[in-house]
Amino acid sequence: xxxxxxxxxxxxxxxxxxxxxxxxxxxxxxxxxxxxxxxxxxxxxxxxxxxxxxxxxxxxxxxxxxxxxxxxxxxxxxxxxxxxxxxxxxxxxxxxxxxxxxxxxxxxxxxxxxx
Amino acid sequence: xxxxxxxxxxxxxxxxxxxxxxxxxxxxxxxxxxxxxxxxxxxxxxxxxxxxxxxxxxxxxxxxxxxxxxxxxxxxxxxxxxxxxxxxxxxxxxxxxxxxxxxxxxxxxxxxx
Numbered sequence: 001x002x003x004x005x006x007x008x009x010x011x012x013x014x015x016x017x018x019x020x021x022x023x024x025x026x027x028x029x030x031x032x033x034x035x036x037x038x039x040x041x042x043x044x045x046x047x048x049x050x051x052x053x054x055x056x057x058x059x060x061x062x063x064x065x066x067x068x069x070x071x072x073x074x075x076x077x078x079x080x081x082x083x084x085x086x087x088x089x090x091x092x093x094x095x096x097x098x099x100x101x102x103x104x105x106x107x108x109x110x111x112x113x114x115x
Numbered sequence: 116x117x118x119x120x121x122x123x124x125x126x127x128x129x130x131x132x133x134x135x136x137x138x139x140x141x142x143x144x145x146x147x148x149x150x151x152x153x154x155x156x157x158x159x160x161x162x163x164x165x166x167x168x169x170x171x172x173x174x175x176x177x178x179x180x181x182x183x184x185x186x187x188x189x190x191x192x193x194x195x196x197x198x199x200x201x202x203x204x205x206x207x208x209x210x211x212x213x214x215x216x217x218x219x220x221x222x223x224x225x226x227x228x
Contacts, residue, residue: 006158034215043204044159044218093158095216101166102147102208104216106158 003027004096006107013084014115020080021110023094029074030096034104035067038091050077084114123222130228134195138188138205138219145207149216150179150190152201159204162190192224200226 003026013019023033031052036044048069049057056069066088068080081088091111095104128134140148146167151159165172165179165188172179178191188205202223206216 002161004158032213043220046215046217049215091156095159097213099213101164102212103149103161103164104206105161106151109156109158111156 002096002098002103002105004094004105004107006092006094006110008110009108010111010113012113012115015085016083018080018082019084019112020078021092021094021112023077023079023096023107025075025096025105028096028098030077030098031074032097033071033077034095034097035069035077035079036093036095038093038109044093047079081112084112086114088112089114124220125223125225127225127227128195130195130197130226132195134190134192134199134224134226136190136192136203136222136224138190140186140188140205140207140219142207142209143183143186144211145209147208147212148179148181148188149206150177150188151204151206151218152199153204153221154201162203195224195226197226197228200224 005024007022033050035047038044046059047062050069050071052071058064071077091109093109095106149164150162153159163174163179165181170181176193180189202221204218204221206218209217
């Protein structure tokens with residue numbers, strides 16, 4: 001149980017285009033999901049908290065107009081990187097929260113490369 | 116600022132040895148900790164967790180120890196195998212129940228046969 005999927009696993013796009021990444025909880029419902037990004041050989045940095053049916057909460061320094069998050073159902077959250085630039089190239093990872101005991105299960109990640 | 120950190124960025128062991136990976140945290144209010152394993156190009160994989168009302172928890176070949184007095188967390192892997200080679204992160208729920216985990220810097224474990 002507690003499987004989280006992400007799609008796509010890898011995407012290459014041109015600078016200026018937008019990319020949508022999907023995060024799904026496959027066998028449970030997740031009111032809360034989180035989005036992280038990870039640069040090579042670094043730790044995971046929290047970008048935002050995604051709550052079903054409400055606006056996402058962004059961490060300081062993360063542009064909400066650039067990283068659009070939508071959590072329209074209890075099993076799906078999407079992250080859209082708008083007007084992507086090469087510096088947005090990174091590994092994006094989502095997680096879904098199972099309350100009590102608050103365990104987060106992570107997706108396999110999406111490798112974004114912006115040319 | 117406060118952070119979850121690890122003592123050593125890398126650890127190299129021989130197959131069959133026991134491995135100990137350490138983590139220091141600074142927020143005494145954190146009450147839930149998790150160890151994750153991340154293989155190259157993949158998302159973090161849950162290994163074991165522990166609540167602050169415990170000081171030890173055992174899983175299959177893994178043990179997590181929590182010392183709240185010195186705010187120290189460790190992961191012990193028994194009979195380490197080549198498949199254990201990965202980056203290990205400790206994480207804490209620094210801001211309370213239902214909030215995102217905050218990750219430490221990670222320790223790269225290399226197991227040679």
